[in-house]
């Protein structure tokens with residue numbers, strides 16, 4: 001696994017945008033993150049039933065839109081006008097579900113960098129990785145620094161490595177695994193994205209000694225963010241970037 005090479009300046013990544021003050025995974029949340037002063041945004045990518053890569057965390061539309069049903073069962077034409085903001089606050093009513101292309105356009109227009117987490121609906125890992133990465137490459141200028149791709153899904157990550165070996169790729173783990181190095185090597189990952197709750201002081205020492213680029217999610221406590229960064233973590237994902245930026 002390559003040693004640290006990721007360029008996080010400053011080392012704070014807005015988790016699904018600034019989701020403490022705008023509806024997650026929308027352009028409003030990305031704009032809020034930019035206003036907070038972060039340079040990086042993490043967002044979740046999955047496919048509609050007809051194969052459009054969109055930004056959504058859950059497998060259903062229920063929690064974060066005014067529609068109901070599985071993302072994997074819904075056509076883009078049916079979901080593109082739904083309200084993805086009113087659930088959060090009436091002032092965001094009318095906010096749309098962004099596509100991957102919307103995020104890339106936002107990135108090009110603002111200079112904000114993205115971590116696209118491939119979050120396939122069940123059984124759709126291959127399709128999600130292929131479609132998202134092919135589309136991202138088509139829309140992304142070769143001269144610009146590439147997005148960071150990540151996934152909990154081994155198949156999606158493996159496909160990302162095959163399609164874009166030059167793009168950084170993070171292996172997401174929900175729980176600590178003693179065989180992390182073997183999985184990271186097998187998937188050709190360039191960074192480890194670990195649940196902050198699994199990061200004990202001993203494990204942080206191990207990670208630091210092995211010089212692996214480690215990112216931690218989701219860290220909303222400023223003191224914890226500071227401790228993790230001091231212990232060698234190279235970036236934290238947070239729902240409240242403004243507060244974390246102030247504290248580090």
Ligand code: G3P
Pocket residue numbers: 015042044057117150172193217237
């Ligand atoms: O990519 C870090 C983090 O977003 C992973 O967990 O469930 O919030 O997508 P989740």
Ligand code: MG
Pocket residue numbers: 042043044117
């Ligand atoms: Mg995510």
